[in-house]
Amino acid sequence: MPQFLTTTQADFEMAFTALLGMKREDSPEVDADVAAIIAYVRARGDQAVIDLTARFDRLQLSPETLAFSPDEMAAEVAKVGAEDRAALELAAERIRAYHLRQMPMAEESWTGPHGETLGWRWTPVSAAGLYVPGGTASYPSSVLMNAIPAKVAGVERLVIACPTPDGALNPLVLLAAHLAGVDTVYRIGGAQAIAALAYGTDTIEPVDKITGPGNAWVAAAKRRVFGKVGIDMIAGPSEILVIADGQTDPDWVALDLLSQAEHDVSAQAILITPDEGFARAVGAAVERRLETLDRREIASASWAEFGAIIVTRDLAEAAALSNRIAPEHLELCVADPDALSARITHAGAIFLGHWTPEAIGDYVGGPNHVLPTARSARFSSGLSVMDFLKRTTLAKMTPAALAAIGPAAERLAQSESLGAHGLSVRARLDRLNG
Amino acid sequence: MPQFLTTTQADFEMAFTALLGMKREDSPEVDADVAAIIAYVRARGDQAVIDLTARFDRLQLSPETLAFSPDEMAAEVAKVGAEDRAALELAAERIRAYHLRQMPMAEESWTGPHGETLGWRWTPVSAAGLYVPGGTASYPSSVLMNAIPAKVAGVERLVIACPTPDGALNPLVLLAAHLAGVDTVYRIGGAQAIAALAYGTDTIEPVDKITGPGNAWVAAAKRRVFGKVGIDMIAGPSEILVIADGQTDPDWVALDLLSQAEHDVSAQAILITPDEGFARAVGAAVERRLETLDRREIASASWAEFGAIIVTRDLAEAAALSNRIAPEHLELCVADPDALSARITHAGAIFLGHWTPEAIGDYVGGPNHVLPTARSARFSSGLSVMDFLKRTTLAKMTPAALAAIGPAAERLAQSESLGAHGLSVRARLDRLNG
Structure with missing residues (x-):
């Protein structure tokens, strides 16, 4: 069972602080392994990448087959059905439209008090690499969310590294890459892929920036190559916080909570509401939905271990607690979401009103779904075109x-x-x- | 003697690639020490910070004296002479004016094709910590360059950590902190200061973002706390690249090159010009100036080991080489600097024309002097108000x-x-x- 707290209980502050400090992810100590992998790739290049791919992904590659050929891409893409393709195209179009709005003026300049010229200019990163996890976490939507901002920013060369354990992959991932304008997709993953993208090999040209989620090895490798190349962020398990006034269908809110809980046993779903009856109704709805959910084992574990329901005095108190949590996803299921939104100072993305389930933002809303986790919305933002631009200051x-x-x-x-x-x-x- | 290359020499590409790949900084392997220091501070808080400050800075502090008191601040600030104070005030005013222009619209929103509302909102980081090195690298100008963007962005609580080895410090640093609106200055440094800012102690409230330069311990600590808090970048030794058409006084260019070389034996100064006679004249002027320069030992070592003069066929070739270097500072000492600037795709800051020595940008130009080093202008930007803001996406x-x-x-x-x-x-x- 998830925690059930009320802000009027005597030990609330202690319990809430414990919730804030909860460590949800035990990263294995892979740093030494990752350092060795990076050193191996730097020393032996293609051979190291091929060797490690054989070892970890049980896939024998050669320099010629490190990347999908255009024919292979086309054959995989052709496997995607019309309905999936249409859905992905709609998503791509909406994501592109949203991110186009983020583009800053290419150059600004003005004259200072003594006739001097001051200003700056934005230019794109020349080459970017997107890491796409393999297996069950291989999401075509993430390909769009990483690749489209890069292309909108004007990145010239855009490549993907995506492991294909035992040769398996999701053709929708390749379609998403195609729709987003990705140039090359490499069949490689793990720390070896990050090292190859950062340092280059005979076959793989190095990039300037690496983005995208990954497991502990990928995260440790990104941390290590940071400085040699730019990286986006170190992603943690997903989170949702729903603030509800009690006027939504409890089943809707239950599903919204579960749509994060089903991602990962380390995911976190929290409901904050001033309506205790509604709080209990949502709790019951979650239990009912869990019975039939495909991913019930994952979602149950996440909900039981990290889930929480908090009953507050009012919505203002709910907003204040939300700001301490700084959630990745924040849903405002309330009658006047704009007013409540104005009280929010730290959140990755806000979903306003009863008709905006967070899942819309994962796919087709337009805003990016790569968002700051683990309270890092206190100091960072979701992925955007800015991640693929840099500014040169000008003075004359x-x-x-x-x-x-x-x-x-x-x-x-x-x-x-x-x-x-x-x-x-x-x-x-x-x-x-x- | 620095390298002297011409793009027409047979082995130019090899020599230039070697120049690009030159490793200028041998970071000592401090990561294990830093991990232990961070763990100690997390476990013992104030006591660990006090203990480590006694050990490394030979300074005995108590929880009450970790920070300068307002009286101590005022007493130190009063030591600064009128001329220094006026210069610092002018710098602060110009830096503030420049960074105010960087502020994005607080909120943007628009209506999508189906009546949905999309947009985003910028909000400031709540609390930031600036690391200011102690001793000879304790620069009041860096305090302004870090603190003013934070205050312009709207950061509420802004603190400084600055070690005072044996109790010594530069009163101009405290004046700069005062002018920039810094709330508290702690007399602590090294990895222990970064750990205290990131995790907090009984006396030191944790911050959300840490910026500022530091030695290998500070850099390793910033890399380790990245994720718990935001960081700016891992700064490397400074660099300047001057592209000159030969119509500038060679002595001016020599001094511009030396103004980076004097920072650090690992600094790098490069001249690129199509005028071989001018190239040799600048080389000679550098040697002459080195004879009387206060910091001649540092500047000579940097110039001899990492300096370079490259003669090109024309200015277009110079721009292309510059883009491969992606310099931190780029001076365009040419007749039409705007035309040449338009060819530059990667650089931290550009200084246009004969009357813009890079040193102007270090102090009073207005743009930030915290800039991407070691070729990282390929993917990152100088410090700005954006480093102290984060964006929440909105969808309804x-x-x-x-x-x-x-x-x-x-x-x-x-x-x-x-x-x-x-x-x-x-x-x-x-x-x-x-």
Whole structure:
């Protein structure tokens, strides 16, 4: 059974703090293994990748078969039925439209008080690699969510690394790659794929940025190559927080909670409501739905171990608790979701009103479903075009501007004992004065 | 002597690739030590921080003296002379004005094709911690460059950790903290300071984001706490690339190169020019200036080991080489710097024209001087207000919108075998159809 708390109970603060601090994921200690894998790939390149793929994925590759050929891609894509294809196309179109709105002005510049020009320019990352997990966690929707922002940003070369254990893969993943404009899909995974993307091999050109979710090995490898390449974030298990005023069908809210719980035994689903009767009704609805859910074993384990129902005095208190949780997904199943939304300071994504189940956001809403987990919405954002852009700042002084602000720069350089800094300004000032 | 290359020499590509791959920093293997320090701080809190500060900084603190008191701050700030203060105030004002322009619209929303509302909202990080190195690398300008974007973004609580080995510190650092609106300055440094900021102690409240440069221990600690808190980047030694057409005073360019070389023996200064005579004149000017420079030992070592002069066929070739380097600082000392700037795809900051020595950007230009090093301008940007903001995506479906796009979401959920996802949409669709 999940925890059932009320904010009026004497030990609520203690219980809530414990809920906040709950460690949901025991990452295995893979760092030493990952370091060895990265070193092996850097030393032996293709051969290391092929060797490790044979060992971990039971798949014998050659440099020629590391990537799917265009013919292989086409053959796999042809396996996808019309209805799945239409659904994926609708998702791609809506995700593209949303992310196009995120594009900043390519360049901004203005003139400062002394005639100097200041500004900045945005440019895309040249090459990006998307990691796509294999097996049951191989989601075509994640391919769209990672690849489309990259293409919208203007990334020229976009590749995917997706392991195919025993050669198996989901053709929808390849269709999603195709729809999103991915150039190459490599049949490789794990830390070896991350190392190959970061450092390159004879066959695999290195990229500048790596995004996408993965297991503990992938996460540890991304942490290690960070700096050599950019990475998006270290993803943790998924979470949902539903704030409800009690005027929604309890069954809807139960399904929304379960749609996160079914992801992973480490996922977390929390309901906060001021209506205790509704809270109990949702709890009962979850139990009923669990009986018939396909993924009931996973969802039950997640709900029992990490689920929680919290009864508050009012919705304002619910919003305050939500801000302490900083949830990845926040559903506001209330009569006036906009008013409540205005009170939310930390959340990855907000789903407003009774007609916006979180699952809409996973697929076709438009916003990205790669979102900050494990309370990291306190300091980070979901994936966006910004992850595939970088800004170059611009400054152009005139002689008058240098005359006006140069002496202050010279002074500060001296105070920091950086002589050449000061002299580089002084030499120019002397010319102006001479 | 620095390398002298010409793009027409037979082995240029090999030599240039070697230059690109040059490892300038041998980070000591401190990761195990850092892990132990973080674990110690998490277990013992204040006591661990006090103990480690006594050991590494030879300074005996108590929980009451971990932070400077307002009186201590005021006493230190009063030591700063009027001219230094005026220079710092000018810098603060210009940095603030520049970063104010970076603020995105707080919220954007629009109506989709089926009446649904989509959008996002930017909110500030609640609390940030700035690491400021102690000793000779304790730069008041860096305090401004880190703290002002945080305050402009709206960060509520802003603290500094700055070690004061043997109790010594630069009063200008405290003045910069004061001018930027920093709330608290802690006399602590190293991995223990990063651990205390990330996890908190009885005295030190945890923050959500940590920025600022530091030594190998600080860098390793930031890498380890990344995820628990946000971090900015792992900073490496500084770099400058000057592209010159030969129409600048060679002495100016020499000083610009030296203004990076004097930072650190691992810094790198490179000149690219199509004018071989000018190239040699700059080389000679560097040697002359090195004779009298205060920091000549550092600058000579950097210039000899990592410096380079490259003669190209033309400016277009210079721009192409620059894009492969992706320099932190790029000076365009040419007659038409705007035209050349348009060819630059990867650079942290560009300084345009003869009157914009890079040192202006270090202090008073306005743009941030915390910039991507070690070729990371390929995928990352300088510090900005965006580092202290995060975006929450918003989606609100109407019944009509759910009816239009819900079936595609349900279909994709089924294809990913996520039953509850599909049911959460289906339950609502059934109500609409019922």
